[in-house]
Amino acid sequence: MRTLVTGKQMKAVDAHAITTIGIPSMVLMERAAFAVAREVKGILKEEAGRLAPGASVWSVCGTGNNGADGIAAARMLFLEGVSAGVVLIGQPEKGTEEFLQQLKIARNLGMEILSREQWEELCSQGGMRCRVLIDAIFGVGLSRQVQGAYAECIRRINGLRQEGAVECVAAVDIPSGVHSDTGQVMGEAVSADLTVTFGWEKRGTVLYPGRSLAGRVVVENIGFPPLDSLKPEVRDGEDEEEIPYACTYGPGDLERIPERAAYSNKGTFGKVLIVAGSENMCGAAYLSALAAYRTGAGLVKLLTVEENRLILQSRLPEAILVTYTAGQLMEGREEFRKLIDEQCRWADVVVLGPGLGCGAYVEYLVEDILTMACSPVVVDADGLNTIAAHPYLTSYYTENIIITPHLGEMARLTGQSIPQIRENLVETAAEYAAHYGLTCVLKDAATVVASREGGIYMNTSGTSAMAKAGSGDVLTGIIAGLLGLGMDETESARLGVYIHGRAGELAAEKTGCHGMLASDLAEAIGSAMDGKKAGNAAESVWQSRDSEEKR
Ligand SMILES: NC(=O)C1=CN([C@@H]2O[C@H](COP(=O)(O)OP(=O)(O)OC[C@H]3O[C@@H](n4cnc5c(N)ncnc54)[C@H](OP(=O)(O)O)[C@@H]3O)[C@@H](O)[C@H]2O)[C@@H](O)CC1
Numbered sequence: 001m002r003t004l005v006t007g008k009q010m011k012a013v014d015a016h017a018i019t020t021i022g023i024p025s026m027v028l029m030e031r032a033a034f035a036v037a038r039e040v041k042g043i044l045k046e047e048a049g050r051l052a053p054g055a056s057v058w059s060v061c062g063t064g065n066n067g068a069d070g071i072a073a074a075r076m077l078f079l080e081g082v083s084a085g086v087v088l089i090g091q092p093e094k095g096t097e098e099f100l101q102q103l104k105i106a107r108n109l110g111m112e113i114l115s116r117e118q119w120e121e122l123c124s125q126g127g128m129r130c131r132v133l134i135d136a137i138f139g140v141g142l143s144r145q146v147q148g149a150y151a152e153c154i155r156r157i158n159g160l161r162q163e164g165a166v167e168c169v170a171a172v173d174i175p176s177g178v179h180s181d182t183g184q185v186m187g188e189a190v191s192a193d194l195t196v197t198f199g200w201e202k203r204g205t206v207l208y209p210g211r212s213l214a215g216r217v218v219v220e221n222i223g224f225p226p227l228d229s230l231k232p233e234v235r236d237g238e239d240e241e242e243i244p245y246a247c248t249y250g251p252g253d254l255e256r257i258p259e260r261a262a263y264s265n266k267g268t269f270g271k272v273l274i275v276a277g278s279e280n281m282c283g284a285a286y287l288s289a290l291a292a293y294r295t296g297a298g299l300v301k302l303l304t305v306e307e308n309r310l311i312l313q314s315r316l317p318e319a320i321l322v323t324y325t326a327g328q329l330m331e332g333r334e335e336f337r338k339l340i341d342e343q344c345r346w347a348d349v350v351v352l353g354p355g356l357g358c359g360a361y362v363e364y365l366v367e368d369i370l371t372m373a374c375s376p377v378v379v380d381a382d383g384l385n386t387i388a389a390h391p392y393l394t395s396y397y398t399e400n401i402i403i404t405p406h407l408g409e410m411a412r413l414t415g416q417s418i419p420q421i422r423e424n425l426v427e428t429a430a431e432y433a434a435h436y437g438l439t440c441v442l443k444d445a446a447t448v449v450a451s452r453e454g455g456i457y458m459n460t461s462g463t464s465a466m467a468k469a470g471s472g473d474v475l476t477g478i479i480a481g482l483l484g485l486g487m488d489e490t491e492s493a494r495l496g497v498y499i500h501g502r503a504g505e506l507a508a509e510k511t512g513c514h515g516m517l518a519s520d521l522a523e524a525i526g527s528a529m530d531g532k533k534a535g536n537a538a539e540s541v542w543q544s545r546d547s548e549e550k551r
C-alpha cells in the first residue's frame, strides 16, 4: 500500500519537519535536489556509464521552493561537469528565502543564469537545444490558474519537447500547472517524461490528466518524519475538517486475499446471487457471473429473465439459474417477493443491476432486492439508473451496499454534470459515500473508492484496453467474488478495483491494446490474483515505488 497526499498535507508535513522537528529547510531541499540530479544523470549517462560529452541541461525555475530545488539540482549537475544552466521565470527579488540562497550559490559558482526574456530570445533563434529540461516552475504551491508569462513559458517547454529540441523533461515534485490534489490542468501544464516527487506521491499524479502528464514517477524519501507521527491538527489545520490520506495498492497488496483453506467446500467461498440481464442483454449477467467464479466464489446463481436461460446455460453451465418473466413480476408481486426473499436468504453476496434494462418491472426488482437482502449488495449499471430515476429507493441504502457507478451513472445519481464530477472525483465519491453511509466505487480511468468511514483509495492499475463494453460487469463480479471470500466492503472494493486493472494489463499483453474483450479480462483474473505474475511495464514502475513505500 502506498500513501498519496494532497498539496496541503504535503505542506503541513514540510512545516512540521522544519519547525517542530527542527530539520533545516535547506537540508530537505539538498536531498530533494540530489534526487533530481541523480535521475537526470541517469538519463544523461552513456551506455558505458560515463556522462555524454556536451550533455546539456536547462533548469527552468519559478521563484518558490520548487524553483529553489531546480536551481540546486542544476548546481549539482554543474559541479559534476555537466553543462547546466538556469532560467528564471518571475521576479527573483520576490523569491522565498531558500530560492534567494540557492540563486546566490549558483551565481557564486559562475553558472549561466538567464532571465525569461533572454531565454525566449535564445529559443526564437533556435539556440535552445538540450538533453534534459528540468521543470521547476511550480510545485505543490501552485495556488491559482496559470496565465500570462508563466503560461507562455509552459507552452514553450511543451513545444520544445514536441519538436525534439528537448529530449526529456524532468519535473520537480509535480509537472508545473497540474493541481496537486485533483490532477486537473490549471490553464496550462508541463508534459513531462519523468517526475521526481518528494515524501509521498501526490494525488494529482495518480488522477488524470495529471497522471498522463507526469510520465514515470519516482518517489524520493528526503527525510520527512512518518505521517502517522503528525497529530491530526498538524496535518490539516486546527479549524478545518481532517482530510484522510488517500492510498493506492500494488502487487504486495494481493497478500490481502484470504488463503483458500484446504479443509473447505464450495459453500466456504461464498454464494453469490447475480440479479442481472434482460431480454436483449444477457452478456452483462454472463460476464459478472464468470468474473465472480474466476475470483474464487464457490457458488454463483443467476437470477434473470426466462429468455436468457438457454444462452446462459450453454455459456456458463457452472452457474445455477433461476428465471422469471416480466409479467410474473408485475402481476404476481407477492409470489415474486417470496422468491426474492428465498434467494436473498440463500446468498452471501448479491449483485444487482448489470444489463437489467429499464423495463417498468425493474423498479420492483430493485426495491425487493434492496429491502430483502441481508448480505452485502453490489449495485451497478441499471440498478443505479433505476435508483436515480426513483430517488425514494435511496432510503433502502444500508451500510453493506457497494455502488459502482461510472461518471454517467454518478451524474444521474447526484444531478451533477459529468465535467463537474470529473474535476472533483474524490470529493464526489466521498460525499456520496458519507451521505448515504455506503461504499462508492466511482469508475474512471483512475477509479476512486470512497468508504463509508471516510477512507479514500485511488487506483493505479489498468489500461485503456479496458475502455470497452463489459469491463464494468467484470468488476462487479470481482468485487462480489472477494466479498464471497469473506473480505469486508472496503477491502473488496479496493482490491477488486486493483485486481480488475491488473487483469486488464495481463490480458492486454496477450491480445494487444485494441483487441481485448471483457471476456479476456475475466479470463485473466486468476493470474491477476497471483502476486508472482509480472504486470506490464507501467506496473514495474509502480513496483519500484512500492519499495520506496516500504522503506
Ligand atoms: N523546505 C521545503 O519547504 C521544501 C520544499 N520543497 C519544494 O518546495 C515546493 C513547494 O514550494 P512553495 O511552497 O514555495 O511553492 P511553489 O510550488 O514553489 O510555488 C509557489 C510560487 O509560485 C507562485 N505561484 C503559485 N501559483 C501561481 C500561478 N498560478 N501563477 C503565478 N505564480 C504562482 C507563488 O507566488 P505567490 O502565490 O506567492 O504570488 C510562489 O512564488 C515543493 O513542491 C517542493 O518542490 C522540497 O524541496 C522539500 C523541502
Ligand SMILES: Nc1ncnc2c1ncn2[C@@H]1O[C@H](COP(=O)(O)OP(=O)(O)O)[C@@H](O)[C@H]1O
Pocket (backbone or CB within 6 Å): 381, 406, 443, 444, 445, 446, 447, 461, 462, 463, 464, 465, 466, 467, 468, 469, 470, 471, 472, 473, 474, 475, 500
Ligand atoms: N482508460 C482506462 N484505463 C483504465 N481503466 C479503464 C479505462 N477505461 C475504462 N476503464 C475501466 O473499465 C470499466 C468500465 O466500466 P463501465 O463503464 O461500467 O463499462 P460497462 O458498463 O460497459 O461494463 C471501469 O472499471 C473502468 O475503471
Ligand SMILES: [K+]
Pocket (backbone or CB within 6 Å): 066, 135, 136, 137, 138, 139, 171, 172, 173, 174, 175, 176
Ligand atoms: K514542477
